[in-house]
Amino acid sequence: MSTCERCGAEFHCAMADAAPGQKPSGAPGETPCWCTFLPPALPVPGEAAAVGCWCPDCLRAHIAALKAP
Structure with a gap:
């Protein structure tokens, strides 16, 4: 589980x-995260990202x- x-x-x-024991690879066919179905709104955190x-x-x-206006 992740923590918001x-x-x-x-x-x-x-x-x-x-x-467990498996690292996400981003390979084609791997189940995408739920967030990929939403409009882009934030930079995706990378390994060095603080957020x-x-x-x-x-x-x-x-x-x-x-x-919102």
């Missing part, structure tokens, strides 16, 4: 929460705020 960097909620991230992933609720709220 914004609110602390636990959630599943297919990119970070690979099966981690957000849970579905926080990411959806952020996207909604970006669309």
